[in-house]
Amino acid sequence: MMLKLDDLKPTPGSVKEPKRVGRGIGSGLGKTGGRGHKGQKSRGSGKVHLWLEGGQTPLHRRLPKVGFKSFTHKSYAVVNIRTLEEKFQANEEVTPETLINKGLIKKMGDGIKILGSGELTKPLTVRAHAFSKTAKKAIEMVGGKAEVI
Numbered sequence: 318m319m320l321k322l323d324d325l326k327p328t329p330g331s332v333k334e335p336k337r338v339g340r341g342i343g344s345g346l347g348k349t350g351g352r353g354h355k356g357q358k359s360r361g362s363g364k365v366h367l368w369l370e371g372g373q374t375p376l377h378r379r380l381p382k383v384g385f386k387s388f389t390h391k392s393y394a395v396v397n398i399r400t401l402e403e404k405f406q407a408n409e410e411v412t413p414e415t416l417i418n419k420g421l422i423k424k425m426g427d428g429i430k431i432l433g434s435g436e437l438t439k440p441l442t443v444r445a446h447a448f449s450k451t452a453k454k455a456i457e458m459v460g461g462k463a464e465v466i
Contacts, residue, residue, distance in 0.1 A: 391427040393447060398455050399435020407439035413446075413466075431456075431463070 339350040352359040368375060396416060404419055405411055413429050416422050422429065428446025433455055440460035448456075448463050456463045 393428050393430035394422040394425050395430050395432050396421055396445075397432045397434040398437045398452055401431075401441060401443065402435060402437050402439070405439075405441055407441075409441055411441055411443040411445075413444070428466070437461070 336346060337344060338346045339348075341347045349359065352363075357363050357365055368377070370376070394416075400421055401411060404421060405415075409415075413422075413425055416429065417425075430447040431443060431445045431449065431452045433449045433451025433453075437455045437459050441456065442462045442464070443456055444464045444466050446466050448465070453463045
């Protein structure tokens with residue numbers, strides 16, 4: 318037997334008949350139609366928004382204003398020199414592209430900042446958007462270069 322679209326039927330018992338509201342006393346949902354008596358929610362378009370609190374001052378006005386977001390703040394992707402020590406060979410060039418290719422950062426944001434946590438023993442040429450003082454000092458102490466892009 319071949320199955321056709323016009324032969325498809327829902328499983329018995331899975332589809333309920335809709336309630337017929339406001340169709341006389343005998344239906345059990347006549348007169349007020351399950352809406353109770355009077356009030357905003359009994360009316361035709363009786364919608365009450367979630368944020369409505371009657372006459373009470375709404376929550377968003379009762380709470381204090383908090384915080385500040387600087388529009389000049391830069392969000393850097395950070396990499397420690399400990400990571401550079403592990404993932405790069407001596408005299409290798411470290412650029413944003415190589416960091417992304419090796420999976421050390423997922424996305425750059427406003428740039429890359431090299432931080433000084435850890436120890437560096439091999440000279441590297443590091444090109445980044447920002448350096449901490451300790452990172453720059455550590456890179457230059459082993460004979461490497463810290464270049465700001």
